Amino acid sequence: MTEERVVRLNGVGRLAGGRYDDVHIEGVGRIEGDVECATLSVSGKCQVRGRIRAARVTIEGKCDVRGDIEAESIQVSGWLTVRGNLAADRLVGHGLLRVEGLVNADEVDLRGPGRIREVGGGRVSIDCHRPVWLRWLNGFRADTVEGDDVRLVGVHARWVRGDTIDIGSGCRVDRVEYRRHLRQAPDAVVRDARQA
Amino acid sequence: MAARFALLHTAEPLQPLFSPLCFSVANVTVLCYDTAREAFPVDEDLISKKELLDLTGISYGQLYRWKRKRLIPEDWFIRRSTFTGQETFFPRDKILARIELIRNMKEDLSLDEIAHRVSPVPDVTVPLDDLAKHHIVTQTTCEWCRAASGQATLVFAEVLALSVIDELIRGGHIAWGEADIVWRALREHYARFAERPTTLVFVRKLGVSTCAMVAARQEGGADIEFEGEAHVVARMDLTAAAEALKLRLTEAGERG
Numbered sequence: 001m002t003e004e005r006v007v008r009l010n011g012v013g014r015l016a017g018g019r020y021d022d023v024h025i026e027g028v029g030r031i032e033g034d035v036e037c038a039t040l041s042v043s044g045k046c047q048v049r050g051r052i053r054a055a056r057v058t059i060e061g062k063c064d065v066r067g068d069i070e071a072e073s074i075q076v077s078g079w080l081t082v083r084g085n086l087a088a089d090r091l092v093g094h095g096l097l098r099v100e101g102l103v104n105a106d107e108v109d110l111r112g113p114g115r116i117r118e119v120g121g122g123r124v125s126i127d128c129h130r131p132v133w134l135r136w137l138n139g140f141r142a143d144t145v146e147g148d149d150v151r152l153v154g155v156h157a158r159w160v161r162g163d164t165i166d167i168g169s170g171c172r173v174d175r176v177e178y179r180r181h182l183r184q185a186p187d188a189v190v191r192d193a194r195q196a
Numbered sequence: 197m198a199a200r201f202a203l204l205h206t207a208e209p210l211q212p213l214f215s216p217l218c219f220s221v222a223n224v225t226v227l228c229y230d231t232a233r234e235a236f237p238v239d240e241d242l243i244s245k246k247e248l249l250d251l252t253g254i255s256y257g258q259l260y261r262w263k264r265k266r267l268i269p270e271d272w273f274i275r276r277s278t279f280t281g282q283e284t285f286f287p288r289d290k291i292l293a294r295i296e297l298i299r300n301m302k303e304d305l306s307l308d309e310i311a312h313r314v315s316p317v318p319d320v321t322v323p324l325d326d327l328a329k330h331h332i333v334t335q336t337t338c339e340w341c342r343a344a345s346g347q348a349t350l351v352f353a354e355v356l357a358l359s360v361i362d363e364l365i366r367g368g369h370i371a372w373g374e375a376d377i378v379w380r381a382l383r384e385h386y387a388r389f390a391e392r393p394t395t396l397v398f399v400r401k402l403g404v405s406t407c408a409m410v411a412a413r414q415e416g417g418a419d420i421e422f423e424g425e426a427h428v429v430a431r432m433d434l435t436a437a438a439e440a441l442k443l444r445l446t447e448a449g450e451r452g
Binding site: 104105106122123146147148163175 | 246250255256257259260261263264280281282
């Protein structure tokens, strides 16, 4: 097959799953199955009833994925919900991210609130900085955060494990396990920290 | 015991009551079932993630990267609750061997190439003629395959089926008429069994022959026994056969 399969959805529509080159959704769209493509970009609202495998995923609106996402780079500046796992070489997020499974990425750079069950990777940086008078709002929650270099601000987590850990202001962590270095902000709460 | 097999004598073959495997030999129905939890005994030798990292000196980032690239299969990550919460464990021997393997290969292969090597079902297509040329299977088996399926290229499961048939025929266990049974079984179901230690059992009773693939859900292997009149003609370790075949295919590929 030599012809390019580029889909551009403007308005309201549905798209069958399958293999594409580029998929652009600029309206309200629904993908009815697993998609495999080079680029997936959503700048409206999109529901995916399957898995996504792509080289690049850009989300600038709202996207709801029933299955897993696998991509080289994922950029979220809107609202992404994933029912399964998310795997990427690089994940950059400036919005709301909800993942019910594992987020596995070499580089995780998230700003903004969210809820993730498990985060694992090399460099993990999650920054949900809030001024003191807005701290009552939901921040970033995670069950486990694991990585070589972990930097957290305003994150509530049960477990944080890693080589170098930086627990910034507004964090609440039940247990920290570090191998080399731990830095803790004065207003962060860490119940139990130990060097492994 | 990893898996349980109930042997029922019935006049009529039973419908599969509960999957995964139900087949019948003349008037014998063998019903196999295993329970996922039981297949993974608690006392099995597991290693926690923390222990693994300390022992091997790899980092969290590497472990996750290898998992992402499918160098470490998903089902080796076993989540167990401990008194401190959920923790991840691995089957000790397997994961240590795999990490050693990855480290050795990492020097001169990319991660994707390693993933290709360690994957249980390599994504290869082999021309039928090459199999005979590189002495992976005999000429006769190739001829049989050409007549039976009419395909010119084979995927891994099919090549494995051919090599198994080849070995069974050469060992005098089965006849050409029965080769089709093995061919169809492996071709259709091998992908589902690839990641587990699997044995192929060929059974004959009162002149009727059939074969079955037996595997436990996870670790521990499985065992199967038949009633006295059914003769187990051959048992074949598919995992070992697949490993050997992979090696031969790689060698053949290097020779060109």
